[in-house]
Amino acid sequence: MSHTIQRHHTSARMSKIARFGDLIFLCGQTSSGTPFADVASQTREVLGRIDALLAEVGSQRSRILSATIHLKSMADFAAMNASWESWLAGAAAPARTTVQAKLASDSLLVEITIIAAA
Amino acid sequence: MSHTIQRHHTSARMSKIARFGDLIFLCGQTSSGTPFADVASQTREVLGRIDALLAEVGSQRSRILSATIHLKSMADFAAMNASWESWLAGAAAPARTTVQAKLASDSLLVEITIIAAA
């Protein structure tokens, strides 16, 4: 008998959270895309959203297993890493992959996809 | 003692399905790459393949946990979403990430990678 899937913030297109047993999948998190926001502030906004979503299902940043980071421009790698490492400080870091990719809107500079443990 | 991994449609390069316990990993699904097929029809073909693969292991579209969508051109975002949402109608939506990336062949416009629950 298989576990139930728990979903949160579900639209016709996607759920922001899908939980199955002890595994939590978040949809790719971006900033709100405010024009002129740089990658440091967009990364901080993304990480704040991840904190909030994980908290909803009783998890937290120290329980992240895997992070896939898509950057609009690899020129932003160092600035994104500075925001990322500042955020992680005191929490054990997950496995991570970072590549360059164009995101859904031109104003978006960074998108982070998380798999976490409950 | 660890679970057995069940694989289906295994070639020297990849398996279309790898199942481990209650988790199902599908290889990235593309259309057959018929020239001149637009993204709406390619997306429908991809989603039909996902239905068929999930059915082989007793799962279904309402059991998808995570979808990673690579689009050759983000200009196809709205058309892909229309096919996607039409397909999901009546099934709870998974976590999802969509980014732009060049795919293995120039004729391919969309590739979808699924993690699902049994």
Add this chain to the structure above:
Amino acid sequence: MSHTIQRHHTSARMSKIARFGDLIFLCGQTSSGTPFADVASQTREVLGRIDALLAEVGSQRSRILSATIHLKSMADFAAMNASWESWLAGAAAPARTTVQAKLASDSLLVEITIIAAA
């Protein structure tokens, strides 16, 4: 009561391995980026690193569930596949997705992200 997460090679930025229950997440593996190394040799180096990391947690290439391959240029697809298939020989192949993406450094031609079973 949730499982403990085991991490290995953890820096301020990431862990090379995050294990949760029977699931193992590796950070994206690249070669050391030696200038002028072609994709065949970079792929072999990447796969050797994956072997070593999996061995640390009692897993192996035949226990890989999912591989996400980012290639700097899809022109390298055939050469990467030749190294990949040569490496897999005798081990059952995982689910796999391959797309083109610029990687963190210009000298890197291929990055492979693995989810494996313990």
